[in-house]
Amino acid sequence: MWRGGSNTRTCKRRFFSSPTRSRHHRPPYICRLHSRGSQHLKAMAEVDHLAAERATARFDVEEMKVAWAGSRHAVHVADRMARLVASDPVFRKDNRTMLSRKELFKDTLRKAAHAWKRIVELRLTEEEADLLRQYVDQPGYVDLHWGMFVPAIKGQGTEEQQHKWLPLAYKFQIIGCYAQTELGHGSNVQGLETTATFDPKTDEFVIHSPTLTSSKWWPGGLGKASTHAVVYARLITEGKDYGIHGFIVQLRSLEDHSPLPGVTLGDIGGKFGSGAYNSMDNGVLRFDHVRIPRDQMLMRLSQVTREGKYVHSNVPKQLLYGTMVYVRQSIVADASKALSRAVCIAVRYSAVRKQFGSQDGGPETQVLNYKTQQSRLFPLLASAYAFRFVGDWLNWLYTDVTQKLEAKDFSTLQEAHACTAGLKAVTTSVTADAIEECRKLCGGHGYLNSSGLPELFAVYVPACTYEGDNVVLLLQVARILMKTVSQLASGKQPVGTMAYMGKVQYLMQCKSAVSSAEDWLNPDAIQEAFEARALRMAVNCAQNISQAASQEEAAGFYERSPDLLEAAVAHIQLIIVTKFIEKVHQEIPGHGVKEQLQALCNVYALYILHKHLGDFLATGCITPRQGALANEQLGKLYAQVRPNAVALVDAFNYTDHYLGSVLGRYDGDVYPALYEEAWKDPLNETVVPEGYHEYLRPLIKQQQLKLSRL
Numbered sequence: 001m002w003r004g005g006s007n008t009r010t011c012k013r014r015f016f017s018s019p020t021r022s023r024h025h026r027p028p029y030i031c032r033l034h035s036r037g038s039q040h041l042k043a044m045a046e047v048d049h050l051a052a053e054r055a056t057a058r059f060d061v062e063e064m065k066v067a068w069a070g071s072r073h074a075v076h077v078a079d080r081m082a083r084l085v086a087s088d089p090v091f092r093k094d095n096r097t098m099l100s101r102k103e104l105f106k107d108t109l110r111k112a113a114h115a116w117k118r119i120v121e122l123r124l125t126e127e128e129a130d131l132l133r134q135y136v137d138q139p140g141y142v143d144l145h146w147g148m149f150v151p152a153i154k155g156q157g158t159e160e161q162q163h164k165w166l167p168l169a170y171k172f173q174i175i176g177c178y179a180q181t182e183l184g185h186g187s188n189v190q191g192l193e194t195t196a197t198f199d200p201k202t203d204e205f206v207i208h209s210p211t212l213t214s215s216k217w218w219p220g221g222l223g224k225a226s227t228h229a230v231v232y233a234r235l236i237t238e239g240k241d242y243g244i245h246g247f248i249v250q251l252r253s254l255e256d257h258s259p260l261p262g263v264t265l266g267d268i269g270g271k272f273g274s275g276a277y278n279s280m281d282n283g284v285l286r287f288d289h290v291r292i293p294r295d296q297m298l299m300r301l302s303q304v305t306r307e308g309k310y311v312h313s314n315v316p317k318q319l320l321y322g323t324m325v326y327v328r329q330s331i332v333a334d335a336s337k338a339l340s341r342a343v344c345i346a347v348r349y350s351a352v353r354k355q356f357g358s359q360d361g362g363p364e365t366q367v368l369n370y371k372t373q374q375s376r377l378f379p380l381l382a383s384a385y386a387f388r389f390v391g392d393w394l395n396w397l398y399t400d401v402t403q404k405l406e407a408k409d410f411s412t413l414q415e416a417h418a419c420t421a422g423l424k425a426v427t428t429s430v431t432a433d434a435i436e437e438c439r440k441l442c443g444g445h446g447y448l449n450s451s452g453l454p455e456l457f458a459v460y461v462p463a464c465t466y467e468g469d470n471v472v473l474l475l476q477v478a479r480i481l482m483k484t485v486s487q488l489a490s491g492k493q494p495v496g497t498m499a500y501m502g503k504v505q506y507l508m509q510c511k512s513a514v515s516s517a518e519d520w521l522n523p524d525a526i527q528e529a530f531e532a533r534a535l536r537m538a539v540n541c542a543q544n545i546s547q548a549a550s551q552e553e554a555a556g557f558y559e560r561s562p563d564l565l566e567a568a569v570a571h572i573q574l575i576i577v578t579k580f581i582e583k584v585h586q587e588i589p590g591h592g593v594k595e596q597l598q599a600l601c602n603v604y605a606l607y608i609l610h611k612h613l614g615d616f617l618a619t620g621c622i623t624p625r626q627g628a629l630a631n632e633q634l635g636k637l638y639a640q641v642r643p644n645a646v647a648l649v650d651a652f653n654y655t656d657h658y659l660g661s662v663l664g665r666y667d668g669d670v671y672p673a674l675y676e677e678a679w680k681d682p683l684n685e686t687v688v689p690e691g692y693h694e695y696l697r698p699l700i701k702q703q704q705l706k707l708s709r710l
């Protein structure tokens with residue numbers, strides 16, 4: 001392994017990575033290249049483009065940090081945890097993309113153990129520990145243990161079960177994962193095949209994988225680390241199938257970690273990208289009639305009695321999906337983190353990078369000054385802020401719904417499902433695309449691992465699939481929209497984020513009053529256009545479904561599902577815009593902070609309007625002229641953002657360690673860093689590559705011989 005493997009390799013790695021070491025210790029080829037480039041490197045280091053950029057900011061960056069983090073306390077804690085991680089050599093990650101799968105996995109185990117040691121030694125709070133986990137920035141079994149195994153027991157276990165299992169989990173005496181998805185079914189949870197058959201003779205459940213396709217497949221942490229899992233299986237008792245339920249199942253020995261009898265387990269194999277999500281042991285699991293005590297069925301929502309009677313508590317069945325709702329909510333919060341990292345790299349680098357513009361030896365143009373660069377980058381910057389604020393709001397909604405559920409009030413369950421599913425889908429899809437766009441915005445250097453962007457993309461992109469495929473989740477939102485539209489006729493007033501649909505009479509016929517570009521700065525004009533678009537798209541879909549009179553409603557839904565997807569996206573974009581507008585309406589301290597957020601809010605909304613202009617025009621919410629005015633205003637807003645761009649990404653307050661990018665360095669000293677980084681590649685360990693004598697030399701010699709014979 002990098003820091004634990006062969007000494008020669010470790011030694012070289014450290015040696016090359018230290019620019020201050022004596023040149024005598026470098027192999028001669030390195031010395032030559034370094035001395036050739038050193039004058040150039042020195043010249044580059046004296047130019048600090050980012051200092052000049054920071055001087056143009058028209059707002060108080062420290063106060064923007066508070067607005068971004070949520071409070072002064074949050075800035076302070078995040079700062080402390082980020083520095084704690086950055087200064088600890090165990091948490092270095094610059095070597096990650098060059099480790100083999102086995103080395104990377106062992107490195108993850110080491111980091112997790114070290115993180116836990118530090119958490120205990122420093123007596124960190126849960127908030128601090130979670131931040132530490134974030135800044136360690138390496139997916140691992142710990143995420144599933146804390147993020148899904150523990151919440152599943154909390155949400156679906158009885159008090160007694162919680163009392164028994166949670167203390168073990170909290171102290172890492174057991175390690176758990178969330179084993180739901182199977183080889184044959186992931187999206188369709190009701191289609192899972194694993195069985196849990198109650199045996200009244202022994203008071204046990206028999207867990208079994210009846211087919212190959214029933215093998216559990218994908219659960220993170222399952223492949224190598226977990227000792228236990230919450231397994232989702234079809235509950236069968238008294239000969240009847242009662243559908244999917246959760247069971248706590250021990251998988252491995254607590255003594256030697258070997259699989260228990262009847263349990264077959266392993267890792268499902270390498271995944272997309274180097275480093276990236278390969279630190280996670282996504283696993284496969286099969287059961288051959290494995291017996292567990294009856295009290296390991298999670299019994300908060302329904303129970304099986306000693307006699308084998310199935311009893312369902314008087315609560316909605318969908319509470320079984322509660323863990324997924326919780327994680328979807330946290331994924332929305334994470335979207336703004338991943339997006340802001342990519343944007344921070346692209347903005348800083350675009351301010352440093354220069355191309356063209358000078359025919360006479362004068363300075364070239366910073367690529368950030370190109371209008372095309374701005375029109376690709378600033379909407380992503382605005383989206384990062386938009387997702388941050390909608391994530392905060394969603395967290396509030398989730399907490400509110402949880403409190404209501406505790407009081408047996410299930411009225412907001414549908415709202416929580418629609419918002420978490422829809423926001424998860426939209427924010428992850430946008431973020432994944434945006435990371436790739438940021439890579440392109442950084443030109444060729446963005447394609448290097450040292451830019452940090454390839455790994456960020458590879459780690460992030462499965463978020464579009466896990467915790468619910470984004471299309472499947474948006475169709476859930478669409479279904480709820482259709483239900484709400486159909487209830488409008490009966491006079492039922494929609495609530496929560498659907499409340500705007502209650503203004504159906506007005507929104508179906510209103511015309512935007514915008515007559516100048518500046519009119520688009522009015523939040524009411526934006527809000528109305530977005531509400532009208534979302535409602536009209538939903539109503540159009542509902543009409544089209546019902547007009548297909550010959551069909552069943554489900555068949556109509558199926559036929560119209562591509563349009564329904566777009567209607568769901570429009571509804572979710574409305575929520576994001578609304579929550580951003582609400583945020584900007586609040587008291588926001590700090591010189592210029594509110595103004596910047598206002599500008600970003602307008603960028604976000606008008607960019608979406610511009611990008612989805614077809615929707616707004618086709619539904620008659622705005623005219624082509626008003627669409628053109630929105631675009632004109634967008635251009636003016638980009639000019640307003642330009643002098644503040646670097647400071648706006650500084651406000652994310654990311655350390656260079658967390659960013660993990662030579663292009664996104666705080667000091668903007670990009671070129672020496674890129675240059676140094678190249679020498680760390682294992683290919684540069686020898687002047688002449690391995691394989692030269694085997695393959696290159698014979699080839700060259702052969703060709704030379706042929707030529708000499710001519």
Ligand SMILES: CCCCCCCCCCCCCCCCCCCCCCCCC/C=C/C(=O)SCCNC(=O)CCNC(=O)[C@H](O)C(C)(C)COP(=O)(O)OP(=O)(O)OC[C@H]1O[C@@H](n2cnc3c(N)ncnc32)[C@H](O)[C@@H]1OP(=O)(O)O
Nearest residue numbers: 112115129130133140146147187189318321417466467468
């Ligand atoms: C190395 C590191 C070191 C660091 C060390 C640090 C030390 C540790 C310190 C710790 C500190 C603690 C901090 C905490 C950490 C937190 C970490 C969090 C990170 C988490 C990481 C996440 C990684 C992700 C891993 C991925 C996991 C998974 O993917 S799990 C599997 C997910 N699977 C899915 O999502 C499946 C999708 N499918 C479905 O959800 C459903 O099948 C469906 C919704 C699509 C359909 O459902 P169904 O078939 O039942 O039926 P219907 O469509 O007919 O619906 C019926 C009605 O039900 C309603 N409904 C559906 N779903 C819901 C719902 N969820 N809620 C409410 N209602 C629902 C639906 O609307 C229908 O209603 P109506 O009948 O129409 O009214």
Ligand SMILES: Cc1cc2nc3c(=O)[nH]c(=O)nc-3n(C[C@H](O)[C@H](O)[C@H](O)COP(=O)(O)OP(=O)(O)OC[C@H]3O[C@@H](n4cnc5c(N)ncnc54)[C@H](O)[C@@H]3O)c2cc1C
Nearest residue numbers: 178179180181185186187218219220462465466467468471
């Ligand atoms: C990195 C990673 C980590 C994971 N971790 C876990 C874990 O810890 N625990 C766990 O249990 N699972 C985990 N999963 C599994 C994950 O939850 C599923 O992969 C996910 O829910 C998607 O299901 P699927 O793979 O069955 O996709 P499929 O449903 O097979 O999707 C294939 C295609 O079909 C489309 N499709 C499917 N249904 C419909 C429909 N009704 N209408 C229209 N289109 C449809 C989808 O949009 C997609 O394009 C993980 C997955 C990944 C990639």
